[in-house]
Amino acid sequence: MKMFEYMGKEVFAKFGLPVPKGRMVANSDEAFQIATEIGGPVVIKSQVLSGKRGKAGGIKFADHPEEARVAAQELFGMTIQGLAVDILLVEEKLHIDQELYLSITIDSASKMPVLIASAHGGMDIEEVADEYIVKKQIDVELGMHGFIACDVVRRMGIPLNTPQGKELVKIIKTLYKIFTQKDVDLVEINPLVISGDKVIAADAKVTIDDEALYRQVDLPRVEERTASEKAAHDLGLSFVELDGDIGVMANGAGITMGTLDTLAYYGGKPANFLDAGGGTGEEGTAKALELILSRNPKSIIINIFGGITRCDDVARAFVSVKKNKGIPVPVVIRLVGTNQEAGRAILKEAGIEAYDGMQDAAKKAVELAQK
Amino acid sequence: MKMFEYMGKEVFAKFGLPVPKGRMVANSDEAFQIATEIGGPVVIKSQVLSGKRGKAGGIKFADHPEEARVAAQELFGMTIQGLAVDILLVEEKLHIDQELYLSITIDSASKMPVLIASAHGGMDIEEVADEYIVKKQIDVELGMHGFIACDVVRRMGIPLNTPQGKELVKIIKTLYKIFTQKDVDLVEINPLVISGDKVIAADAKVTIDDEALYRQVDLPRVEERTASEKAAHDLGLSFVELDGDIGVMANGAGITMGTLDTLAYYGGKPANFLDAGGGTGEEGTAKALELILSRNPKSIIINIFGGITRCDDVARAFVSVKKNKGIPVPVVIRLVGTNQEAGRAILKEAGIEAYDGMQDAAKKAVELAQK
């Protein structure tokens, strides 16, 4: 779950990590008011779950409250990468001496958290050469310690005996605490600003592990998915819209991708990616078919290789949906694996012949779509 | 630092570990009042830092508030193992179905915390056979987990599918949390009482690591030492009174014990154990001599083998104390190690000849005491 910048900063503040003075606002009057409270130049930042906000014009500066109101009005009208701007963050404008970069995320290769830091932060961080980037894998059993933070700061080239160096050590320790206590996938501060003696998180990108949300009851919830993606997700389905004409349903991300690859091989174009996961029952199957049909495909391929999923459950669900709701386009079903005999018998009774091979089924689905 | 039972129970309660209803009281009127609030039979327990309270008559029961007042009056007059009873704990009297034992302490051999549990708790726990005692060393990097607590409860012979079994799992997890978060040396609950479906800590013995008190700022402080022991401790001295007539000062627990052993070998009787530790300066040396003189010894032996301690510091301190305060009994000084030449020169200037060997010095000190 991606969090809005202002939410991330609220988490930072709760852990004592320095953030600029400011607040999120939902209209331009509030922007005026917060700018008045801050009493100096402010920055007004669109709150959307997308990078490259700055380059898209989603960040404005204002010297006076009235300017802030005007800037806010402009931003509220905007759309950034397809996302409407509903919320702004109004903050003091920082005096910037240096922009640093600091993040902690999960490194699949080492299977450990990795802390990434650089004295060359800012918008172009991805272009910074490896030699200016400090990476430190954290041993989760050992945890974060002062010496680790100190060594990272040294490697960044920031002197340890300065107020900024000392502050940075504290920030690194705090950031790791947030990372572990909040089930964080990614916490990124870019830029982390040196402003005089202070070091302040000028941005906050925080992503929480979806699988751990159940135990992060104190965090606010952000819904990033579209309504239909969310409906699919709630049923254990993973659904993405594509621009072809063959509806696809399979169980497992790998085999779903394999199905798309095979369709493409035979010259077909998939209308969607739909991974029904393991063990989808009647409601899930019905919803899956509804989602597929919403793309107006010319044919549909259902590709089930049962492991946790049992073939008889899928067959029963399909037959019931077909009977109750009707399916207006030809459907090719491939059904093997756990309880496959029972499943095929159910389909046969409903007059449907299941395919053995994914290859043949895909070929047929492409043919049907091209008719 | 040993904590009083009532303080230990306050810590327990803060962590959510079940304790009996009750409160500490400083006079018998309060005992009456708390017993009234509890509204049933109560137990009144002397708060002294000594075991075997029960056997010494330091625990009384009362069915009514007035009885509680009388019992409290009796207890306030008592002395248990030399300790005056100044505080009582008045608590609801528990219905006891079974007495368990549970503790966590530090096992020097494995260098790990060890959890000790038994279904045969109560006063005679030290007599319980090893086969009824569950010991589990805790890997500090792994920490406490549900499975560890469950397995301990299983080994205690308490069924895991009972309310008591489940409660016990929680208590074990909580106890380990207290152990780690409060820098605990020993946390012991004996008895841990099964009372119907509940499991309640009927006693609480908590000892905090003295070396970690500086970071346990939230805990109350208990002073166990006598005034002179405390004064010694504050100066980095370790002082214990003995019943002989030779004053002893040495630097290091090992060599102090070695000095006592050598004196004993030559037929002498030490008046005290005084380990001056490493690097004691003039103030410490003066205080050490004052403590030694308070025992009215017939002779004094100062046995210094300098490592961290520097011989010249000790010599300078001794000469200054002798000059300013005077020392009315003969003193034998043995002085070797770091900066020994400088130290001996200082003593020589003051007319004192230092010994080379501990053996000769000890022999001399015994001779002087026997004159």
Added chain:
Amino acid sequence: MAILIDENTNVLVQGLTGKQGLFHTQQMLAYGSKIVAGTSPGKGGAVVEGIPVYDSVRAACENHQIHASVIFIPAAFVKDAALEALEAGIKVVVVVTEHIPVHDEMAIVAYARRVNATVIGPNTFGIVSSGKCKMGIPPNQFFIPGSVGVVARSGTLTYEIVGNLTAQGIGQTTVVGIGGDRVVGLSFVDVLKMFEQDPETKAVVLIGEIGGKSEEEASLYIKEMTKPVIAYIAGKSAPPGKRMGHAGAIIERGMGTYEGKVKALTEAGARVVELPFEVPEVIKEICR
């Protein structure tokens, strides 16, 4: 021969009495796995499908020699269960459960590393040493003994490919699902090393996916291997996935694409096929 588990492996099932645990225990028994015990806290003493159930892994270990454990337990409790198996000294732990918090996964993998144990998964179909022992959830009928080692990230795609192999009479030594999550115990490289050492394995099939960089890492080892490797990477025509901020870009530095993976594997000497059903033909060609 096989890797990790075989006909002499004594298997423990953690969460034996749950719905999934029970169903798959029956399936594993039908495949011939030597399941000697199960656990279910509070149900110690029961006997299910002829298998004694214990309150804890240590209780099971007091009564049986256990070589490997397979976990069928809800996601929120898997960390505890996996650590329990590892702490009791079990050297192979298979975690089938999906949706496990990634911080829990890191904790499990870190501890496994420390105690020199192997964790397979989480979010894996498991492992099958064909004809000898199955730990996990794949349908029994597709796994027959032979000389091809298979290692994969995703389940159903593996059944698909192994099913194709079996249909053509090509059996497997061991089929290993390393799991689909970002943090898993065994890596491709770990399994490739085992297959390289296993005398019975003559060729290896690697079933990868777009995203991450584990196929690229595997390529570095494939260069050193003496045995042929056939690879299929799913997702050539899949929509692009999510990216983890700048940090993800800094870590991956351009890795993770279909083209990149195919290039790395091909350069390392692996034979990359374009579609799942091409695998058996290529094996026949290579192992002729």
Added chain:
Amino acid sequence: MAILIDENTNVLVQGLTGKQGLFHTQQMLAYGSKIVAGTSPGKGGAVVEGIPVYDSVRAACENHQIHASVIFIPAAFVKDAALEALEAGIKVVVVVTEHIPVHDEMAIVAYARRVNATVIGPNTFGIVSSGKCKMGIPPNQFFIPGSVGVVARSGTLTYEIVGNLTAQGIGQTTVVGIGGDRVVGLSFVDVLKMFEQDPETKAVVLIGEIGGKSEEEASLYIKEMTKPVIAYIAGKSAPPGKRMGHAGAIIERGMGTYEGKVKALTEAGARVVELPFEVPEVIKEICR
């Protein structure tokens, strides 16, 4: 030969710029220890006594090959410093500082175990491989090369006994202070095993104390040793110490007394002397 450190050991001093660190660095240099670097966060770049100072252990390790580290740092910061040395891959870490919280000590020792490193102390005088390398605080003049290994819990008592040995011309291979705290890295047994393996060590002196049960544990190993062991246990006439509740009694089950230790050691074949100055005579008698 010697154990743990010798004339080729490159030594790091953590906390070199502090008062204690500086004084004892001078002393160690005077003894001949090969001190190659020091650390002091924020003072990186300085040169003290001709030794380069770094901000962190890793920074020192980037510039020098370091075999062992000795820590002179206030108690509250020792956990961080010791973990730092261990995490940087240093295999021998000597912690002189006393008054370290026991939970910190357990954390240090647990991590050292995991990374297969040796921690000497905390609360130790250190270690001297006589004539080769000193890490710690003992006065230099009492340590001369020879063939007796010494292992002890307390400092000054060790100087006393080693001083007596040296006065009689009996030199030492290595003198090890395991430290006086309840939780320390090296145990008596660990050091005895090293002396047993060291070809130059002909006899071992063990200097124990009442309390705890480490002398009793050492006895179990002394039974298997081929080399003679001479033991002195301080505290025959000392006042009884504190006891740690029932838990202490359950753990120790009667161990810890002077009589018990002497009995265990004697039965194991060690020669127990009654007074510190008897050690040289007994060694002469045994090694004649």
